[in-house]
Amino acid sequence: MRGSERKRTTADSFDRAAADYAEVTAHREGEDLDLIAGWCGDADRVLDVGTGAGHTARALVGVGVEEVVAADVAPAMAATADGIERVEGVVADAERLPFTAGFDAVTCRIAAHHFPEPERFVAEAARVLRPGGSLIVEDNVAPADPDLDAFLNGVERLRDPTHVRSYTLPEWQSMLEAEGFSVEESVPVSKTLTYDDWVARIGTSRERRERLAERFSDPPAGAVEAFSIEYGEDGVRTFASPKRLFRASI
Numbered sequence: 736m737r738g739s740e741r742k743r744t745t746a747d748s749f750d751r752a753a754a755d756y757a758e759v760t761a762h763r764e765g766e767d768l769d770l771i772a773g774w775c776g777d778a779d780r781v782l783d784v785g786t787g788a789g790h791t792a793r794a795l796v797g798v799g800v801e802e803v804v805a806a807d808v809a810p811a812m813a814a815t816a817d818g819i820e821r822v823e824g825v826v827a828d829a830e831r832l833p834f835t836a837g838f839d840a841v842t843c844r845i846a847a848h849h850f851p852e853p854e855r856f857v858a859e860a861a862r863v864l865r866p867g868g869s870l871i872v873e874d875n876v877a878p879a880d881p882d883l884d885a886f887l888n889g890v891e892r893l894r895d896p897t898h899v900r901s902y903t904l905p906e907w908q909s910m911l912e913a914e915g916f917s918v919e920e921s922v923p924v925s926k927t928l929t930y931d932d933w934v935a936r937i938g939t940s941r942e943r944r945e946r947l948a949e950r951f952s953d954p955p956a957g958a959v960e961a962f963s964i965e966y967g968e969d970g971v972r973t974f975a976s977p978k979r980l981f982r983a984s985i
């Protein structure tokens with residue numbers, strides 16, 4: 736699928752899911768959200784990219800950031816964020832940001848695995864930040880073991896065809912360094928997901944759910960431990976999605 740076509744599909748998919756994302760616990764709350772907001776406590780102007788229902792944007796306003804611009808490729812997500820006081824929702828592609836330089840920080844929480852060319856997003860973040868500004872990015876990370884990487888990205892893509900790739904830590908490190916960022920914090924984050932909710936909220940088709948159940952019933956060696964997969968009588972009950980939260984400055 737070409738980049739622009741993929742982004743349209745992603746926007747359509749998240750437009751349909753906008754109401755649900757406003758309520759999902761793993762997105763609405765968490766220590767990661769508090770940490771991101773805390774790091775931005777001194778900022779006046781922050782851009783939140785892939786804002787979804789605006790949870791990060793709301794947390795930023797909560798710590799006193801004066802102006803938050805919340806960008807998302809899905810119009811229904813940008814409109815949801817726009818409803819938050821002191822937040823301006825904007826429909827925008829992470830890889831072609833319609834802004835000039837001047838943000839104190841750019842945040843991007845659990846969204847970059849949908850970007851076809853995340854290195855372009857990192858370059859765009861570098862362009863719109865003021866000198867000395869921070870890029871704060873959190874995303875799912877794939878383990879170093881190629882079989883576990885293939886399993887994680889395989890199940891993510893099966894559940895949601897708009898998933899592009901969860902990158903490894905070294906891949907993130909090189910994307911950031913290539914644009915001149917130096918990584919100042921790198922914090923592991925883990926969120927336990929309830930399998931049925933995880934599948935339901937993005938509207939995974941029945942055929943894909945069956946294939947997903949098959950993959951989880953025969954995971955590669957080490958996957959149960961790496962992703963803390965817990966099984967009930969009807970298959971997977973919960974599993975953990977490993978993530979990394981970076982704070983990098985330019």
Ligand SMILES: C[S@@+](CC[C@H](N)C(=O)[O-])C[C@H]1O[C@@H](n2cnc3c(N)ncnc32)[C@H](O)[C@@H]1O
Nearest residue numbers: 749762785786787807808809828829844846849
């Ligand atoms: C899993 S949601 C995460 C939302 C939010 N950051 C949070 O923490 O709850 C991913 C969001 O990224 C958005 N997205 C995906 N591709 C994008 C792109 N190329 N540019 C901007 N936003 C994008 C989706 O529309 C969706 O709202």
